[in-house]
Amino acid sequence: MSQTEQAVSLKNYIRLCAVVFLIVLCTTSAMIATSFSHIGEGWTLKVAIILAIATVNAFLVAGYLMHLLSEKKLVYTVLAFTVFFVIGLMGLTIWAAHAFPPGTASH
Amino acid sequence: MDIPYTVQIRPDTGIYNAKLGVWLFLASEVMLFGGLFSAYVLLRVGAAPGGWPHGWLNVTLGTINTLLLALSAITTLLAWAACKAREFGKFKFFHACTILLALTFLGIKSYEYHDKLNHYEIQLTNGKFADGHFVTESKNFDLAKKTGTITIHGHIVEDHKELMDLRTPEAQAAKHEEITVAATDIKKMGNYGPRHNTFTAIYFTLTGLHALHILGGTLVIFYFWGPGSRMWKTDPERFTNRIEVSGLFWHFVDLVWIFLFPVLYLT
Numbered sequence: 001m002s003q004t005e006q007a008v009s010l011k012n013y014i015r016l017c018a019v020v021f022l023i024v025l026c027t028t029s030a031m032i033a034t035s036f037s038h039i040g041e042g043w044t045l046k047v048a049i050i051l052a053i054a055t056v057n058a059f060l061v062a063g064y065l066m067h068l069l070s071e072k073k074l075v076y077t078v079l080a081f082t083v084f085f086v087i088g089l090m091g092l093t094i095w096a097a098h099a100f101p102p103g104t105a106s107h
Numbered sequence: 108m109d110i111p112y113t114v115q116i117r118p119d120t121g122i123y124n125a126k127l128g129v130w131l132f133l134a135s136e137v138m139l140f141g142g143l144f145s146a147y148v149l150l151r152v153g154a155a156p157g158g159w160p161h162g163w164l165n166v167t168l169g170t171i172n173t174l175l176l177a178l179s180a181i182t183t184l185l186a187w188a189a190c191k192a193r194e195f196g197k198f199k200f201f202h203a204c205t206i207l208l209a210l211t212f213l214g215i216k217s218y219e220y221h222d223k224l225n226h227y228e229i230q231l232t233n234g235k236f237a238d239g240h241f242v243t244e245s246k247n248f249d250l251a252k253k254t255g256t257i258t259i260h261g262h263i264v265e266d267h268k269e270l271m272d273l274r275t276p277e278a279q280a281a282k283h284e285e286i287t288v289a290a291t292d293i294k295k296m297g298n299y300g301p302r303h304n305t306f307t308a309i310y311f312t313l314t315g316l317h318a319l320h321i322l323g324g325t326l327v328i329f330y331f332w333g334p335g336s337r338m339w340k341t342d343p344e345r346f347t348n349r350i351e352v353s354g355l356f357w358h359f360v361d362l363v364w365i366f367l368f369p370v371l372y373l374t
Binding site for chain 2: 009010013014017020021024025028031032034035036043046047050051053054057058061062065066072073074075078079081082085086089090093094097098
């Protein structure tokens with residue numbers, strides 16, 4: 001790789017990072033704005049919107065900064081198993097959240 | 108003994124060994140934090156109506172920390188890109204930035220912890236609650252012996268529910284002033300540490316574990332920035348791979364915070 005090509009490569013990364021940071025700045029502001037807004041009654045809708053925005057943030061970091069958009073098949077396989085087990089873990093928790101044994105629920 | 112495939116691609120996996128190793132490690136980390144996030148969900152949906160706090164954490168400090176971590180993730184990537192471009196000076200600069208940003212993050216987190224540990228809720232014998240930050244106590248203050256006084260900077264509320272949602276107009280309008288309470292008037296008192304309630308328990312657990320990851324990552328990055336960077340002269344390709352692997356860990360730590368911030372500070 002020539003010296004010029006190397007410089008261009010680093011420059012491209014700096015440009016990519018600037019774009020990612022700007023988007024993170026916007027999404028963070030959007031999350032804060034949503035949190036203090038009066039959307040819907042209670043917190044359910046707000047939490048859903050805020051978590052959706054956080055997921056966009058996470059996609060940017062994982063996809064571009066961790067290069068997950070251009071990884072090898074084995075890494076995707078490892079992550080697919082991870083996602084499966086995390087969804088299982090979270091799903092079972094939420095599923096069982098209101099399953100109190102008889103006589104133990106305090107409210 | 109030489110460790111195989113530290114630079115060359117292993118034919119059957121398509122990646123070098125350290126990279127596969129770190130991805131497997133990150134998978135286990137996802138399960139660790141996933142379990143704690145599940146605990147958070149369980150505690151939150153199981154809380155009594157009005158029993159889950161809102162507005163207890165400083166959103167400004169949380170936002171600053173979010174941006175600091177995002178910037179540090181970027182400088183980590185740029186440090187790796189500088190290695191790839193064979194620009195060692197720039198690598199040193201970007202990684203020094205990462206270390207400084209990480210230490211600033213930990214400094215702010217420590218300040219937030221100190222603020223919570225210095226914040227007291229005092230249940231009075233008349234049924235009211237005094238809530239605020241510790242100012243001073245008399246020399247003979249002893250809650251067990253019911254002697255002396257304690258002074259806090261805060262306010263007194265009639266109902267404990269008024270302390271749960273600090274975003275309400277009433278809570279925002281509350282006038283804070285120095286309040287001195289005699290030990291004889293105190294029924295129960297405690298700070299906003301992990302024992303205070305389930306919110307502070309999960310808050311300290313999640314952010315404490317995350318802060319430990321930040322600390323560990325910072326030590327590794329500092330090693331590669333300092334003494335470990337000698338490898339650049341002997342084996343630059345392997346050194347670059349080490350920076351990539353440590354960077355992947357650092358990005359994961361950023362990813363965890365991306366969810367911690369909204370879950371704890373904004374909802």
